[in-house]
Amino acid sequence: MIKLISVDDRLLHGQIAFFWAEYLNLDKIIVINNEAANDEFTKVILGYAKPKGVHLSVIEMDNAPEMIASEEKAEGSTLIIVGNLFDANQLVHRFNEFKRINICGLRERPNCKVLNERTALSSEDISIMTKLIDEGIDITARPSPQDKEMVLTTKVLNNLL
16 A cells, blocks of 8 residues: 655665654555666665665666555555656646645755755746646655645745745
């Protein structure tokens, strides 16, 4: 069962490996990222970052439908990680059952507005999220389970512009 779709430009790192894995009682992590899936070095590094006893798959977006279909029927707890909101948007539109996205972290980039200490949003990010919210998708910003969940609304996003 898929527990959460997480957006984090670092993909898999200690915060996810230790805090989210325990909080969600994860059996599997699926990283959906074309660049990582085609880079053996990155896959090895991600493998070192995963929690012990948790299976890791690093796949391209084109392979996501098959993997997700099997995970939805599987026992256990799965976390899906994408590196950006564009990819999260693709997933939501390919799989109508995904109704919630959590932003774990998007580092500051040029021309971005800071949402919190771990998240900076570009105007494109804000546009994608506004459309998703209008479509009924819940979006939260919560870097770790210990952090208070911030529910993102169009009002919150518009205040960043």
